[in-house]
Amino acid sequence: MSTDVGSGAGPDTTATDAGAGATAGGSPSSSINPASVRAVAKKDFRDSIRSWVFWGLSVFFFTLLVATTGVISYFGEDIAAQGETTEALVAMVNGITRLVIPLIALILGWKAIAGERESGSIKVLLSLPHSRKDVLLGKLIGRAAVLSVSLIVGFVLAALVVVALLGSFDIVDYGGLLVMSIIYGLAYTSIAVAVSSLTRSTTVAGAGMIGIFVLFYILWDTMLVAFMTLMNMGYLPEGETTAQVMLFFNSLDPGMAYQNVLSLVTSVGDLDGQTVMMLENMFGSVPFYLQDWFAFVILLAWIVVPIAIALFRFDRVDL
Amino acid sequence: MPALRVDDLTKSYGQTLALDDLSFEVREGEVFGFLGPNGAGKSTTINVVLDFIRPTAGRVEVLGRNAQAHSRDIRSRTGVLPEGYRTYDRLTARQHLEFAIESKGADDDPEALLERVDLADAIDKKAGGYSKGMAQRLMLAMALVGEPDLLILDEPSTGLDPNGAREMREIVREENARGATVFFSSHSMEQVEAVCDRVGILRNGEMVAVDSVEGLRDSVSGGTTLRITVDRIDDEAVQSVRALSDVSTVTIGSEQPPTITAQVEGSKTAVLTALEDHGVDVRDFSTEEASLEDVFQSYTTGTEVHAR
Numbered sequence: 001m002s003t004d005v006g007s008g009a010g011p012d013t014t015a016t017d018a019g020a021g022a023t024a025g026g027s028p029s030s031s032i033n034p035a036s037v038r039a040v041a042k043k044d045f046r047d048s049i050r051s052w053v054f055w056g057l058s059v060f061f062f063t064l065l066v067a068t069t070g071v072i073s074y075f076g077e078d079i080a081a082q083g084e085t086t087e088a089l090v091a092m093v094n095g096i097t098r099l100v101i102p103l104i105a106l107i108l109g110w111k112a113i114a115g116e117r118e119s120g121s122i123k124v125l126l127s128l129p130h131s132r133k134d135v136l137l138g139k140l141i142g143r144a145a146v147l148s149v150s151l152i153v154g155f156v157l158a159a160l161v162v163v164a165l166l167g168s169f170d171i172v173d174y175g176g177l178l179v180m181s182i183i184y185g186l187a188y189t190s191i192a193v194a195v196s197s198l199t200r201s202t203t204v205a206g207a208g209m210i211g212i213f214v215l216f217y218i219l220w221d222t223m224l225v226a227f228m229t230l231m232n233m234g235y236l237p238e239g240e241t242t243a244q245v246m247l248f249f250n251s252l253d254p255g256m257a258y259q260n261v262l263s264l265v266t267s268v269g270d271l272d273g274q275t276v277m278m279l280e281n282m283f284g285s286v287p288f289y290l291q292d293w294f295a296f297v298i299l300l301a302w303i304v305v306p307i308a309i310a311l312f313r314f315d316r317v318d319l
Numbered sequence: 320m321p322a323l324r325v326d327d328l329t330k331s332y333g334q335t336l337a338l339d340d341l342s343f344e345v346r347e348g349e350v351f352g353f354l355g356p357n358g359a360g361k362s363t364t365i366n367v368v369l370d371f372i373r374p375t376a377g378r379v380e381v382l383g384r385n386a387q388a389h390s391r392d393i394r395s396r397t398g399v400l401p402e403g404y405r406t407y408d409r410l411t412a413r414q415h416l417e418f419a420i421e422s423k424g425a426d427d428d429p430e431a432l433l434e435r436v437d438l439a440d441a442i443d444k445k446a447g448g449y450s451k452g453m454a455q456r457l458m459l460a461m462a463l464v465g466e467p468d469l470l471i472l473d474e475p476s477t478g479l480d481p482n483g484a485r486e487m488r489e490i491v492r493e494e495n496a497r498g499a500t501v502f503f504s505s506h507s508m509e510q511v512e513a514v515c516d517r518v519g520i521l522r523n524g525e526m527v528a529v530d531s532v533e534g535l536r537d538s539v540s541g542g543t544t545l546r547i548t549v550d551r552i553d554d555e556a557v558q559s560v561r562a563l564s565d566v567s568t569v570t571i572g573s574e575q576p577p578t579i580t581a582q583v584e585g586s587k588t589a590v591l592t593a594l595e596d597h598g599v600d601v602r603d604f605s606t607e608e609a610s611l612e613d614v615f616q617s618y619t620t621g622t623e624v625h626a627r
């Protein structure tokens with residue numbers, strides 16, 4: 001890892017510390033230039049992805065939707081009878097994309113910065129008048145674009161098949177799933193690019209991606225179970241506060257937020273009346289963190305916070 | 320205003336001191352050769368100039384602006400051929416140049432630029448298949464985008480054959496004639512002496528000499544070494560040679576036939592005439608000038624030089 005600057009100037013550099021000290025914050029060098037960001041994103045979109053990855057992802061999303069639709073139209077006569085086929089499709093696809101999109105985003109973003117630092121190609125980028133922030137944001141947009149565009153291609157093509165197989169089609173539900181999937185993908189791309197910017201070794205970055213995966217797929221749930229067990233065994237006070245903390249913690253998981261937020265745009269996943277009543281009995285009202293607008297805030301936070309930390313830190317390191 | 324000013328620049332990595340209070344200036348409009356053996360700190364210096372790494376102490380100004388605070392402005396007026404870079408495997412030469420042109424807001428023609436570096440044949444081939452020399456030509460073409468005021472070339476001859484290196488020097492001359500300042504690093508004196516107005520020699524993170532090429536030559540050698548093979552040694556004749564004002568040292572070799580070696584600054588004929596006037600028969604003579612490579616060696620290996 002690299003040494004940070006600023007503090008590096010030391011006490012014995014009385015007259016000459018300006019050069020080392022004036023690096024950070026607000027100066028033209030660390031500014032963001034939209035044209036620069038666009039140039040980097042465009043280059044990254046062209047370069048980072050072998051074209052088969054892009055088409056492979058598009059085909060994957062297409063197949064996922066069509067296969068799920070097939071299953072529903074084959075088995076789901078009851079669903080069809082109730083005219084809720086798109087809703088069922090969205091709910092089932094959401095269950096799968098919740099697990100798959102993070103994997104794809106982490107793999108796409110893994111080498112975004114670390115790979116360029118390791119190989120030295122970042123010197124080509126930064127020999128040109130781009131700031132490091134431009135590079136990070138351009139990378140985020142470039143990689144997220146690969147995922148988003150393949151989602152769009154897959155969803156739009158599959159829509160035709162869905163209409164043909166299911167007969168009915170609710171474009172708001174379907175479009176809502178697409179939009180939220182793009183935002184969810186953006187959140188994980190932000191996490192991946194941020195982690196990738198922390199190191200100049202792709203090996204370390206790869207370990208970081210596995211760490212993120214383990215954190216959200218295994219640890220998060222395990223911690224909840226551990227909480228619950230401790231509470232049941234009487235080590236934690238059983239009561240409203242503990243339950244609140246657990247539910248709040250649970251709602252912070254980006255996957256959970258992705259699932260919850262669907263109710264904001266689709267008819268899927270609304271809290272049913274029973275749950276609402278239970279929650280109101282327990283807490284007086286449905287807590288804010290279980291409401292769907294909060295899930296949306298959580299998703300946005302998972303986009304903004306990781307890249308913001310990376311933007312701050314990446315300006316201060318030696319390449 | 321100097322094109323590049325480095326003031327008391329220090330860069331340390333933990334205990335290792337890569338640059339130690341380095342100071343020098345590159346004047347506007349000159350070609351400056353930044354010379355030193357591998358590991359002397361050339362790339363570290365250039366990396367600070369480009370804000371790839373941050374100084375531990377000291378100050379660097381490029382085109383009159385602080386290298387850390389105004390790096391983007393500096394890089395928009397600078398063409399760079401970095402060291403230890405890698406081209407983008409899946410982009411063609413044309414796409415590389417389009418990216419550089421867009422990034423700099425310039426309006427160059429990719430084809431014309433590649434023509435200049437002799438890479439036009441490969442314009443639509445992906446850089447992943449390029450040889451080191453081709454990648455180097457591509458990077459040089461990218462450095463030329465937008466007619467930069469300052470060219471920073473880090474070991475530009477790497478991977479180029481002698482012909483390629485000559486073409487590269489030709490481009491340096493053209494760019495300099497256009498008005499660009501050129502700062503270029505090399506580990507070999509041969510690469511820089513033909514094009515550089517001034518040369519700075521870096522050793523272990525310190526500048527050990529900055530001078531014009533002629534100045535450097537003069538600083539280490541007592542002029543020309545004249546080696547004369549004679550039929551016999553005559554003391555009086557040797558004395559008369561020593562007495563010449565242009566001659567600094569005279570040594571006599573004991574082999575057969577004997578040789579007289581003299582360091583001469585002025586007329587060599589005066590030495591030969593002095594010998595012949597004393598009846599010594601000059602059978603053969605040769606002259607040797609200290610090569611710049613010797614100068615470089617003497618500075619960078621720390622061996623004592625016979626400076627005046």
